[in-house]
Amino acid sequence: MPRVIGLISGTSVDGIDAALVEITGTDIDLKVELLAGATYPYPEKLKEQILEVCAGAALSMAELAELDDAIALQFAQAAREIQIGHHPADLIGSHGQTVYHRPKGLNVGKLNVEGSNLQPANLQPSAFLGYTFQLGRGELIAHLTGIKTVSNFRAADVAAQGQGAPLVPKVDAYLFSSPTQHQCIQNIGGIGNLTYLPARHGNWIDRVCGWDTGPGNTLLDLAVHHFTGGSQTYDQDGNWAASGTPCDALVEQWLSQDFFQIAPPKSTGRELFGWDYFKQCLAQGEAYNLTPADLLATLTELTVRSIVMSYQSFLPQMPQRVLLCGGGSRNLYLKQRLAYQLGSTQVLTTDEAGVSADFKEAIAFAVLAHWRNLGIPGNLPKVTGANSAVLLGNVYLPLDAGS
Ligand SMILES: Nc1ncnc2c1ncn2[C@@H]1O[C@H](COP(=O)(O)OP(=O)(O)OP(=O)(O)O)[C@@H](O)[C@H]1O
Ligand SMILES: [Mg+2]
Numbered sequence: 001m002p003r004v005i006g007l008i009s010g011t012s013v014d015g016i017d018a019a020l021v022e023i024t025g026t027d028i029d030l031k032v033e034l035l036a037g038a039t040y041p042y043p044e045k046l047k048e049q050i051l052e053v054c055a056g057a058a059l060s061m062a063e064l065a066e067l068d069d070a071i072a073l074q075f076a077q078a079a080r081e082i083q084i085g086h087h088p089a090d091l092i093g094s095h096g097q098t099v100y101h102r103p104k105g106l107n108v109g110k111l112n113v114e115g116s117n118l119q120p121a122n123l124q125p126s127a128f129l130g131y132t133f134q135l136g137r138g139e140l141i142a143h144l145t146g147i148k149t150v151s152n153f154r155a156a157d158v159a160a161q162g163q164g165a166p167l168v169p170k171v172d173a174y175l176f177s178s179p180t181q182h183q184c185i186q187n188i189g190g191i192g193n194l195t196y197l198p199a200r201h202g203n204w205i206d207r208v209c210g211w212d213t214g215p216g217n218t219l220l221d222l223a224v225h226h227f228t229g230g231s232q233t234y235d236q237d238g239n240w241a242a243s244g245t246p247c248d249a250l251v252e253q254w255l256s257q258d259f260f261q262i263a264p265p266k267s268t269g270r271e272l273f274g275w276d277y278f279k280q281c282l283a284q285g286e287a288y289n290l291t292p293a294d295l296l297a298t299l300t301e302l303t304v305r306s307i308v309m310s311y312q313s314f315l316p317q318m319p320q321r322v323l324l325c326g327g328g329s330r331n332l333y334l335k336q337r338l339a340y341q342l343g344s345t346q347v348l349t350t351d352e353a354g355v356s357a358d359f360k361e362a363i364a365f366a367v368l369a370h371w372r373n374l375g376i377p378g379n380l381p382k383v384t385g386a387n388s389a390v391l392l393g394n395v396y397l398p399l400d401a402g403s
Contacts, residue, residue, distance in 0.1 A: 011190025093369025162386030188328025238333025
């Protein structure tokens with residue numbers, strides 16, 4: 001039974017989620033047992049540097065190489081620590097740290113205003129190929145841990161003209177689908193993303209869909225950081241937001257933005273819902289005389305309403321139940337607002353379906369690495385927009401593996 005480590009640090013840049021799992025089965029028989037899960041925060045200086053780079057800070061090539069290796073070192077350390085007290089792992093699947101994500105297509109977010117006018121629109125590379133960049137190179141993780149490592153999962157999907165995201169829906173499909181219920185698995189990380197799982201009959205797997213819904217926690221975290229002068233990094237349980245009142249007029253205004261209207265496939269990141277976006281929200285909130293608590297409630301409502309609106313606009317039918325995962329599933333105010341806005345749809349967490357909501361994304365990258373190892377494609381072309389199902393990830397053997 002393969003023992004695999006999944007590693008990911010998402011758009012929140014809060015730390016590396018590590019999951020050590022035992023995997024059996026490959027598709028509908030897929031089962032994952034979580035032997036250990038932990039989050040390893042980045043050293044403060046490294047976190048700051050990553051956030052600066054994500055916000056557009058310039059780096060020399062030498063600095064880029066150093067940052068790549070510094071992140072790989074942290075990932076390797078997380079892989080070593082998660083194994084303590086367990087038998088050694090056979091394989092690592094490391095998503096790495098996204099520092100740049102430019103989805104395919106000119107009409108998503110900033111891309112519609114930034115196109116070069118030197119070429120006709122349809123000849124610009126961004127019109128037909130996205131660009132996505134994760135740091136923490138897998139070859140170094142393999143060498144430092146002595147364990148075969150799969151990394152750079154998004155590149156092959158992007159090369160096949162996909163968004164490169166989301167990549168978890170095929171894993172979600174085999175872990176959570178039900179013979180009777182239509183469900184959504186809603187991850188609320190820095191960014192929100194869903195997997196829609198129709199009830200399992202007929203060609204159900206071809207009807208699985210998913211996309212990025214917009215901001216998850218990024219804007220909330222930026223607001224808390226701003227209002228506390230950096231002494232707090234997130235709104236614990238959503239308590240601060242719960243003490244405010246959302247400004248519906250602002251939420252409506254924000255929801256009219258292009259990203260929320262565009263039909264899937266679509267993906268996004270801090271490039272759109274990052275610092276510049278938050279600064280605009282802050283200024284608009286001030287114009288409405290919102291208190292910090294009101295702005296937090298309003299930003300929480302943006303996350304909630306963008307999720308619900310995208311279900312209503314783009315799903316074949318509303319789900320009977322939603323299973324939440326990611327750090328945002330621990331934000332009780334957000335969860336309560338989502339349940340309210342979803343009306344009759346049941347809102348639970350993936351914990352209640354037997355899969356840790358804190359480590360579901362890390363678990364998914366362990367499964368994707370396992371599939372890569374077996375030669376099984378990991379993307380769902382309908383989800384990412386890729387022209388075919390492809391093997392995801394580059395495989396790296398440790399230095400002494402061949403000797
Ligand atoms: N108890 C809590 N109350 C409120 N928010 C929480 C709580 N615990 C975690 N969070 C939020 O969740 C965020 C981290 O979530 P998570 O690790 O799932 O995001 P991520 O790293 O962006 O992941 P990914 O992009 O892979 O989905 C934190 O930055 C914080 O905003
Ligand atoms: Mg995280």
